[in-house]
Amino acid sequence: MELPTAFADFLSEIGLQDNHISDLQRGHSTLRTRLENDIELNAIIVSTFLQGSYRRSTAIRPKNSSRADVDVVVVTTLDPETVSSAEAMERFVPFLDKHYEGKYIQQGRSIGIELTYVEMDLVITARPSADDVKQLRWPSVTASEPFDATNDWRLAPSWIGLSERARRVDAVQILRKAQSESEWQGHPLLIPDIDLGTWEQTHPLAQIAWTRDKNSRCHGQYVRVVKALKWWRKTQYPSSKYPKGYPLEHLIGQNCPDSISSVAEGVTRTLEAIVSNYSGYAQAGLVPILPDHGVPKHNVLHRLSSADFADFYAQVSAAAPVARQALDAEDRDTSAQLWRALFGSAFPYDEDAKSSVSGGFTPRTQPTRITGSRFA
Amino acid sequence: MSGETLPITHELRYARRFFDGHQELKLIEDWTWYLDVKRWGLCFRASPAGIPPDSPLYNTIWYVTVEPLYPWGEISVWPSKIDGINMTYPHQNANGTGDEALPWRAGKLCLVSPLRVLGRGTPSGEPLGDSDRLQWHLERALVWLEAAYKGVLLAPGDPYEAPDLPVIAPEARIGFAETASSFGQWGQITTTRGTVELTQIGAGNLLLCKQFTQRRLGPVVVAPTWGSVTENQRSTTGIWVRLKRMPILPPWQLPISWGELRAVCTSNGDDLDAKLCEVAPRIRDGQPHILLLGCPIPEVIDGPLRRLTWLGIQLPILGRTTQTIAGFRPNARGNWLYDRRSSLTDTTPIRWIRTANWAPEYLESRGRLPDAITEQRIAIIGCGALGSALAELLARGGIRHMTLIDGQQLEPGNLIRHTLSVHDIGTNKAKALARRLMSVAPHLTVHPIADVFPPENPPERQTVQACDFILDCTADDSLLEQLAVFPWDGAKRFAILSLGYHAKRLWCYIAGGERFPHEDFDSRIAPWLEREQEEFPTMRFPREGIGCWHPVFPAQWSDILFLAAAVVKYLAGSALDMPSTPRLAVFSQQVLTEQLLQIATTDGTHGAA
Numbered sequence: 001m002e003l004p005t006a007f008a009d010f011l012s013e014i015g016l017q018d019n020h021i022s023d024l025q026r027g028h029s030t031l032r033t034r035l036e037n038d039i040e041l042n043a044i045i046v047s048t049f050l051q052g053s054y055r056r057s058t059a060i061r062p063k064n065s066s067r068a069d070v071d072v073v074v075v076t077t078l079d080p081e082t083v084s085s086a087e088a089m090e091r092f093v094p095f096l097d098k099h100y101e102g103k104y105i106q107q108g109r110s111i112g113i114e115l116t117y118v119e120m121d122l123v124i125t126a127r128p129s130a131d132d133v134k135q136l137r138w139p140s141v142t143a144s145e146p147f148d149a150t151n152d153w154r155l156a157p158s159w160i161g162l163s164e165r166a167r168r169v170d171a172v173q174i175l176r177k178a179q180s181e182s183e184w185q186g187h188p189l190l191i192p193d194i195d196l197g198t199w200e201q202t203h204p205l206a207q208i209a210w211t212r213d214k215n216s217r218c219h220g221q222y223v224r225v226v227k228a229l230k231w232w233r234k235t236q237y238p239s240s241k242y243p244k245g246y247p248l249e250h251l252i253g254q255n256c257p258d259s260i261s262s263v264a265e266g267v268t269r270t271l272e273a274i275v276s277n278y279s280g281y282a283q284a285g286l287v288p289i290l291p292d293h294g295v296p297k298h299n300v301l302h303r304l305s306s307a308d309f310a311d312f313y314a315q316v317s318a319a320a321p322v323a324r325q326a327l328d329a330e331d332r333d334t335s336a337q338l339w340r341a342l343f344g345s346a347f348p349y350d351e352d353a354k355s356s357v358s359g360g361f362t363p364r365t366q367p368t369r370i371t372g373s374r375f376a
Numbered sequence: 377m378s379g380e381t382l383p384i385t386h387e388l389r390y391a392r393r394f395f396d397g398h399q400e401l402k403l404i405e406d407w408t409w410y411l412d413v414k415r416w417g418l419c420f421r422a423s424p425a426g427i428p429p430d431s432p433l434y435n436t437i438w439y440v441t442v443e444p445l446y447p448w449g450e451i452s453v454w455p456s457k458i459d460g461i462n463m464t465y466p467h468q469n470a471n472g473t474g475d476e477a478l479p480w481r482a483g484k485l486c487l488v489s490p491l492r493v494l495g496r497g498t499p500s501g502e503p504l505g506d507s508d509r510l511q512w513h514l515e516r517a518l519v520w521l522e523a524a525y526k527g528v529l530l531a532p533g534d535p536y537e538a539p540d541l542p543v544i545a546p547e548a549r550i551g552f553a554e555t556a557s558s559f560g561q562w563g564q565i566t567t568t569r570g571t572v573e574l575t576q577i578g579a580g581n582l583l584l585c586k587q588f589t590q591r592r593l594g595p596v597v598v599a600p601t602w603g604s605v606t607e608n609q610r611s612t613t614g615i616w617v618r619l620k621r622m623p624i625l626p627p628w629q630l631p632i633s634w635g636e637l638r639a640v641c642t643s644n645g646d647d648l649d650a651k652l653c654e655v656a657p658r659i660r661d662g663q664p665h666i667l668l669l670g671c672p673i674p675e676v677i678d679g680p681l682r683r684l685t686w687l688g689i690q691l692p693i694l695g696r697t698t699q700t701i702a703g704f705r706p707n708a709r710g711n712w713l714y715d716r717r718s719s720l721t722d723t724t725p726i727r728w729i730r731t732a733n734w735a736p737e738y739l740e741s742r743g744r745l746p747d748a749i750t751e752q753r754i755a756i757i758g759c760g761a762l763g764s765a766l767a768e769l770l771a772r773g774g775i776r777h778m779t780l781i782d783g784q785q786l787e788p789g790n791l792i793r794h795t796l797s798v799h800d801i802g803t804n805k806a807k808a809l810a811r812r813l814m815s816v817a818p819h820l821t822v823h824p825i826a827d828v829f830p831p832e833n834p835p836e837r838q839t840v841q842a843c844d845f846i847l848d849c850t851a852d853d854s855l856l857e858q859l860a861v862f863p864w865d866g867a868k869r870f871a872i873l874s875l876g877y878h879a880k881r882l883w884c885y886i887a888g889g890e891r892f893p894h895e896d897f898d899s900r901i902a903p904w905l906e907r908e909q910e911e912f913p914t915m916r917f918p919r920e921g922i923g924c925w926h927p928v929f930p931a932q933w934s935d936i937l938f939l940a941a942a943v944v945k946y947l948a949g950s951a952l953d954m955p956s957t958p959r960l961a962v963f964s965q966q967v968l969t970e971q972l973l974q975i976a977t978t979d980g981t982h983g984a985a
Contacts, residue, residue, distance in 0.1 A: 003396040008406060009389050332397050348389070 001335040002264040002327070010339075010347045011224050011263070014060050014231045020068035024054060025144065027118035028070045035074055038095050046075040046128065047136040050144065051204035052121070056211045057146035058226040058249055063234060069119040071110075073204060075136050075189065080126035080199045085192025088124055108195045126190040126199055135184050139164065141205065147212050148223065154212075155205060156181040183209070188295050203294025207246075210253070210293040217258040218266065225266035226252050228343065232267075235344040237315055242308045243301060250290055250300045264339070268327045271320035274313070282313040382409055387446050388416060391510040400424050400518055404437065412477050415441035419456065419479075420514070426522040433525045436461055439480040440514065447509045453487060453517050454480035464629035466529040467520065470540040471629070487516040524627070532678035538685065539624060542632045545690045545727035548666060550574070551734040551818070552585040552686045553600035558735075559672070559683040561598050568618045569651040570597060571658050572668060575606045578815070584734065585668070585686070588616055591658070600735070603776075603821050604814040614666035615655040616686075619646045622671040623687075630687075635722025653712040660696050660711065666729065667691050688729040692719040736774065736819050745773035749948040752869075753777040755843040757829045758850035759805040761793040761931070762873060762882075765940040766849060768795045771813040771820050773944070778813065778820060779839055782806040783828040793933035829855060830862050845869045847947075860894040869954070871947060872897060875939065876904075877912045879931035880965055882939040886951050887958035900960045939963050942975045 016024075032048045035041055052071030053059035062068055078088050089106060096104045096111065104113045111122040128136060135141065140159040147153045149162060158178040165171040186206070190199040215222040226249050233240065233248065243251055255273040260266040281288050287309040292298040301309070319342055326338035336349045388407055395403040405419035417439050427434045437456035443449030455461045455471060457479055464471040464483055471483025488502050503509050523529045570590040574583040584606055587599035623631055623640040631637040641648040652667070659665040667689045672681040695714050704710040736744070744750065754775055756767050759782035767780065782805040786796050800808035810824035825836045841864070848855060851874040859870065870892050872885040883904060885897050942963050951961075962978045 001397045005389070005392050005396050005403060005406070330397075332393075335397075348393075 001329055001332060002262040003332065003335055003339065004262060006336060006339070006348050007224075007228075007263045010343060011227060013346045013348075014227060016054070016059050016061055016068055020061060020066075023117045024068045024070040024120075027115060027120050028072050029144065031072055031113070031120060031122070032074075034099055035095070041092070041095055044076045044078060044091070046077060046133055047142060048072060048074045049136070049141045049205075051123070051208070053245070053249070055146055055204075056208055056249075057148045057215075057223045058211070058230070060227050060230050060234070063238075067115075067117060067119050069121065071121040071123065073123045073125060073189070075125045075128055077127045078124075080190050083126070085197060085199055086194055088126065088192050089194065092122075092124060106194070109191055109193050109200070123191050123202075125202075126192075128189055129187045132186050135186060138184075140178075147208055148215065148220075152179060154178065154181075155184045155186070155209060157184075201295045201298070203292070206294025207292075214253055214256070214258075218256065218260050221260050221263055221266050222253070222256055224263045225256055225260070225270060228263055228267050229270065231344075231346065232319065232342050233315070235346070236319075236342070240311065240315070242304045243312060247290075247300050247303070250292075254290060264323075264327050267342075268320070268323040271316050271323050274316045275320050278309075278313060282310055285310065382416075382444055384416075385444070385446070387507060388442070390507055391442075391446060392418060394508070394511040395420070401514055410441065410478065412475070413441065415443060416446070417441040417480075422514075422518055422521055424518045424521045424525075427525045431525060433461070433521055435459075436521070438517065440510065440517075441480075442510065447507050448504065451509065451513050453485045453513060455483050456480055463627055464539060464542075465524045466537075466539075466628040468540070468628070470542040472542055472632075485517055485520055487513055487520060527627075530628070530677045532676070534677045536674050536677055536679070538622065538673070538687075539628050539630050541728045541730065542630055543725065543728060545729050546581070547664070547690050547727075548581045548583055548688070548729045550583050550585065550666070550668070550686065550688045550729060550731040551577075552668075552731065553602070553735040554684045554686070554733055555735045555737060556682050558598060558600065559681075562618070562670075562684050565597055567597060569655045570594075570616055571655065572614045572616045573611050574614050574666065575602075576610045576612065577605060577818075583612070583614075583666070584818070586611065601819075603817060603819045604810070605818045605820075612663075612665070613659060614668055615652070615659055616668040616670060617648065617651045617655070618670040618684075619648075620644050620672075621646075622673060622685075623669070630726075630728065632725055633722060634720050634724045634726060637726060638722065649712070649716070653708060656694055656712055656715070657708050659691070660694050662693060662696055664693050665691050668731075685733065686731050688731040690727040690729050692724075694719070734818060739818070740774045743773070745770070745775070745944070745948045748952050750774040750776060752845045752952075753779070753843045754845045754847060755779040755781065755840060756847045756849060757781045757855065758848060758852070759809045760790070760849065761933070761936050762851075762875060762940060763847075763849035764795040764805075764809055765936050766847065766873070766944065767809060767813060768816065769940060769944045770947075771817040771822075773948070774817070775820060777822075777843075779823045779825065779843055780806040780809050780813075781825045781827065781829050781831065781840070782809075783826065793931065793936055829858055841865050843868070845871070848872045849874075851875070856892070856894045856897060859892040862892075864890050864892075866890065867954070869952070871951065873943065875929075875931060875936065876908050876964075877929065877931075879935035879939060881908075882943055882963040884943050884946060884951070884961045884963065885958065886955060886961070888954040893958055896958050900958070904960075904962065935965065938965065939975065942977070946977070 028050060035045060035048055049072075050070065051073050052069075054068075054070050059068070076088070078091070089111065092111065096113075100113050100115075103115060104111055109123065111124075113120040113122060135155070135157075138155070138157060138159070139161050140153065140155050143153070143161045145162060152175055153159065156178040158174050158181060160168070160171070160174060160178075165175070168174065186203070188201040188203040191202050193200045211223065218225070229252055230248060233244070251274065252270055255277060256266055256270040257273065260269065278288055285306045287301055287304045287306055290300040292300050322338055322342055326335050326342070329335035329338060336347070340347045340349045384407055392403060392407070395401055400423050402421045402423070403418065404421055407416050407418050410417050419437065419439050421435060421437050423435050429435070437459040439454045439456055440451065441454070442451050457473065460481060461483070462471060462481065467486040469482060469484045469486075471481050474480065474482030503512055520529070567590045570588060572588050573586040575586045576583055584602060585600065586602070586606060588597045589595065590597055619641060621644045623637055623644065625631060625636060625640055631640055638648055669687045669689070670684045671687065673683065673685050674680055675682045695711055695718070704714045733739075749770075750773065752775070754770060754777065756763050756778065759767065759780055763782070767778065771778065784805055785802055786794070786800045786805050786808055788801055790796070791798065796805070796808050796812060800812075804824070804826040806824035806826050810822045813822050814820055823839050825831050825839065827836065829840075831837055831840065846859070846868055848859065848871070856872065867888060867890050870887045873882065875882050881904070883901060885900065887893050887896070946961060963975050964978070966974050966976050968974060
């Protein structure tokens with residue numbers, strides 16, 4: 001059974017909670033405001049924008065540590081021909097020491113900033129192609145919300161975000177105009193890779209746009225399927241490493257069928273698709289090559305070893321029949337128990353659930369209360 | 377509209393779980409907080425299995441609202457404005473468009489009814505406080521829909537109820553008194569229209585139907601009997617028209633426009649316009665008037681017609697006969713045509729007003745005393761604490777005739793244990809109490825005598841003689857002698873009622889006959905008074921104000937009411953057989969445990985607790 005209300009409750013349970021969202025909003029707005037106001041840096045900053053699972057609406061709540069994380073891209077005017085990736089990162093050190101001393105760490109491709117209330121991943125890019133500079137400052141790029149906060153997000157010059165809409169009386173006309181404008185495709189950006197000593201391509205805006213289109217073809221269920229399967233992996237196989245994060249999401253995206261009508265159907269058919277599409281790879285001990293949207297020559301799964309993929313394939317193969325049984329079950333209780341086997345206690349199974357308010361409640365087997373006998 | 381959202385409780389989440397996989401109910405919109413009405417609402421589609429898919433009643437959209445305290449509190453099911461039903465059925469409120477700001481219509485379903493038609497396979501009571509209460513309601517809504525489709529929402533034998541009023545004009549509320557016997561009277565009368573005298577009650581908009589006449593100042597056709605509350609009150613005139621049947625549009629709604637009313641009357645064989653045209657001249661005075669439509673109804677569905685009920689309409693001001701209206705002859709017909717085209721057109725909305733049947737069997741149905749006592753003509757001598765308590769208990773219990781006798785005025789110190797209020801201070805107690813009682817019991821006829829017993833003037837003495845049951849609530853020993861020597865004109869029942877110290881006890885002495893047996897009373901009460909002395913050796917009496925030492929006996933209103941209520945049961949029961957020997961009943965409060973207080977009654981001869 002599809003159990004729509006149970007899945008609705010499950011997804012609100014595993015998604016980012018209000019406190020996570022307000023924390024990460026505070027974190028990234030502060031960081032971006034500081035960057036833009038920094039006298040040394042703002043001369044070389046073109047724009048800042050959000051990427052990552054928060055922006056793509058595929059983020060799940062952090063499990064053990066209670067800190068949410070958010071990814072910030074800062075586009076600079078640094079020339080990749082003359083400035084090395086290491087030097088580019090160095091340029092940000094004074095700023096980081098000033099505002100985030102002792103709380104940041106240089107990683108291979110980004111700077112991790114760890115505060116008490118949020119974790120941020122700061123990615124620096126080199127100078128973009130000249131035709132892209134203006135667009136990178138558009139509200140549709142710099143927006144602070146996930147792409148599905150509105151149902152009309154697109155990379156168009158006239159598009160404005162929620163807070164701007166509230167301020168303008170002509171918001172309706174502006175948005176109508178934005179719908180009619182053609183979408184900007186843009187070029188990949190260059191980000192540093194310290195380990196390789198090079199600048200590497202990436203196209204986060206293309207990934208966000210792809211997610212939007214996929215979600216639309218799936219009647220809004222795609223991002224929910226991603227969250228559900230990420231949660232499955234995280235709770236059932238907490239020690240498994242790769243694939244995780246964006247590669248896992250990308251795998252799901254490639255295998256989730258279009259026009260699904262529920263999360264339950266999406267989860268089941270995605271798992272089954274992975275089993276059938278990659279059986280050859282699993283048997284041969286190979287890892288499939290999945291081209292990145294926007295930078296097709298990149299293989300999203302390049303970090304996976306064949307052992308990683310084989311383990312992952314085995315996990316999916318074990319999960320797919322359980323999902324199928326859960327989906328096909330005709331009894332609500334049986335179905336819920338099976339879904340729970342995949343998703344753990346976050347999936348509501350009300351027979352043993354306890355009310356958080358006062359006492360417990362149990363489905364009524366006999367009248368527990370005599371009503372209609374007291375008068376006044 | 378959703379506004380500030382409260383957090384969704386666990387109970388609300390669980391409540392809608394049954395939608396998952398339900399064959400006949402589909403959740404369309406999950407819980408939304410409607411700030412305007414402070415309710416959580418969800419939208420669902422109902423596709424009952426017992427209704428064929430081509431029926432308009434299949435696949436209808438509904439909203440259900442619950443209070444934040446779910447599973448406690450109110451649950452209501454409403455038709456959606458979009459794709460919901462827009463007609464009114466039985467067991468449904470009038471299904472107008474309702475509040476503009478809300479997505480549902482006003483036609484709330486009545487699902488908690490104990491009627492048979494809704495009892496399909498469900499346990500008897502609504503599971504208040506249980507988590508599947510929402511499911512219970514929505515499954516009953518499915519049953520309701522199937523019954524609506526089959527046309528069996530009104531089953532033969534169910535109590536008859538008129539459709540809900542669509543819109544209620546606030547200008548007036550009408551009370552009438554119609555019973556099976558008045559229906560018989562109406563049956564003898566051929567007139568089908570006339571004028572009605574409406575008596576105003578109180579300062580508000582309440583009107584009672586005093587009498588129905590054929591023409592103003594003509595002979596009375598039917599006049600219900602009312603108590604003293606309708607005497608000396610202002611009246612206005614309305615018009616009445618009798619119809620052959622209730623003007624109900626299918627499935628079960630009252631007309632909302634004059635055009636609909638005309639159409640349904642015509643199809644019932646009533647020519648409404650002709651009758652209105654005839655009576656309209658009586659109310660062409662530039663004032664707004666009321667129209668009453670009399671309709672015969674049964675007590676139960678499909679039962680025989682048993683009584684008349686009146687529907688009320690607030691009419692617009694009709695054109696005056698003295699005005700000449702261009703294009704219309706200055707006669708009754710001309711005037712009526714003018715009204716028909718200006719203020720009573722087919723599209724004019726009808727301004728229904730609330731009416732209710734105030735006949736005693738309906739008005740007092742919640743708690744009337746037995747006929748044996750309500751038929752007694754009761755006199756209460758002494759309108760103090762005990763007297764006022766008894767008088768109100770009896771009046772509200774449906775007594776028809778009461779005489780109140782007291783020579784004193786109400787003082788401020790009386791308020792702590794009396795039914796009267798500050799507005800009555802300085803007024804004679806009997807008069808003030810009579811005024812109060814006639815307003816709490818519209819069918820009570822009450823005579824106040826502002827004098828000590830026995831009254832001086834002959835009409836008042838006559839009134840006293842006409843009483844059957846004399847209650848003495850004075851606790852005055854001299855009064856007993858007055859009762860003994862008064863020349864009663866027949867056998868009477870006497871009850872002497874008095875309270876002991878702190879109202880621990882109430883003594884009720886009952887005697888019957890043409891003479892009140894004063895000596896017998898004294899001998900029976902004496903041992904009890906001795907006991908009071910023993911139990912309360914140093915009775916300390918509170919004082920009331922400065923001045924002459926004026927002791928007042930201590931007792932709380934709650935004690936007095938407690939004992940008065942107990943003795944009312946006795947008076948309405950065994951006190952009514954004419955005893956051959958007088959007897960003394962003693963009611964006393966006894967505290968058995970912390971939580972249990974009882975009144976023990978004793979036959980005074982045994983002198984027990």
